[in-house]
Amino acid sequence: MALELLNRELTPEANQAPAPIPESGDVFGRIGSLETRLARNDREIDAAQSVRFRVFAEEMHAKLSPEAMARRRDFDKYDEFCDHLLVVDNAIEGEIEDQIVGTYRLLRQEVAMANGGFYSASEYDIEPLLARHPDKQFMELGRSCVLPQHRTKRTVELLWQGNWSYSVKHGMGAMFGCASFSGTNPQEHALALSFLHHTVLGKEEWAVSALPELYTNMDLMPFDDINARRAVTTLPPLIKGYLRLGAMVGNGAVIDHAFNTTDVLIVLPIASISERYVAHYGADANRFATKSGDPI
Known part of the structure; x- marks a missing residue:
């Protein structure tokens, strides 16, 4: 019932036919003036870090390092070897710094292992999960954010088109990453956290736990006391999208x-x-792709 509620809430649009796979270029997808692709150079990575600063520090009041606050950029050591997925709005006049409206940070397992591991390992004990799936390559999603005025269905769809295209291109077997509720008081999210714990907790081969010293109980309400419909409405949009x-x-x-x-x-x-979503985005990741020379 709970997942039926999620699926009814967003039904993929059926009136937009899949476009052809790009013959060249690095654009994963386009809808109108928006396109999704990887950052091409340090300048674009810097612009993505600026978007992250505006969302995390200015909007969410994250406590970043003094250097990050001075530079007005959210950055860490992982930025050096991650790929940075962008959503660019070409209708915005100005330089690329003005046009980037959303970003995701992508880290493939082979790259992570060559550079000290995954960011999520600072919060969760992911080694057993990786060890149980030696035949799969994992991909970490992180630092997801979209500027407030661009938080639309189109932007989110393009971010997911980019993730899906990237995973297909690199033969990924699973995605993982931390998603967030605002604030540091779990009781404020008791309904949502309990709903997740009771309905979609990873088990057996997909089980993974928070590090013991950081573990915070999510089972804050008995299952019988949970109103699934209300719980779904309290989930952050990103988490609903994942589910x-x-x-x-x-x-x-x-x-x-x-x-x-x-x-x-x-x-x-x-x-x-x-x-249903594979059909929406395309098994070969071509749902919103366009030829590199096509008009936007």
């Missing part, structure tokens, strides 16, 4: 005082993505 695709959550939340959030770990096996 629609078939994601699970890790055991335990983590309080991130620096970012002023309560984090949960999302685990999304590629094979679990709903057939």
Whole structure:
């Protein structure tokens, strides 16, 4: 019942025919004036870090390092070897710094292992999860954000088109990453956290737990006391989007005082993505792709 509610809430549009796969270029998809692609140079990565600063520090009041506050950029050591997915609005006049309206940070397992591991490992014990799936390559999603005035269905769809295209291109077997509730008091999100714990907790081969010293109980309400319809409405849009695709959550939340959030770990096996959404985005990731020379 709970996942039926999620699926009814967003039905993929049926009136937009899939466009052809790009013959060249690096654009993963386009809708109107928006396009999604990877950052091409340090300047674009810097612009993505600026978008992150505006969302995390200015809007969400994250406590970043003095250097980050001085530079007005959200950055860390992972930025050096991650790929940075962008949503660019070409209708905005100005330089690329003005046109980037959303971003995601993508980290493939082989790259993570060559550079000290995944960011999520600072909050969750992911090593057993990786060890149980030696035949799969994992991809970490992080630092997701969209500027307030661009938080529309089109922008979110393009971010997911970019994630899906990237995962197909690199042969990924599963995605994971931390998603956040605003604030550091889990009781304020008791309904949502309990709903996640009781309905989509990863088990057996997909089980993963918060680090013991950071573990915060998510089982704050008995299952019989949970109103599923109301719980769904309290979930952050990003988490709802993950669940629609078939994601699970890790055991335990983590309080991130620096970012002023309560984090949960999302685990999304590629094979679990709903057939309806594979049809929407395209099994070969061509749902919103266009030829490089086509008009926007």
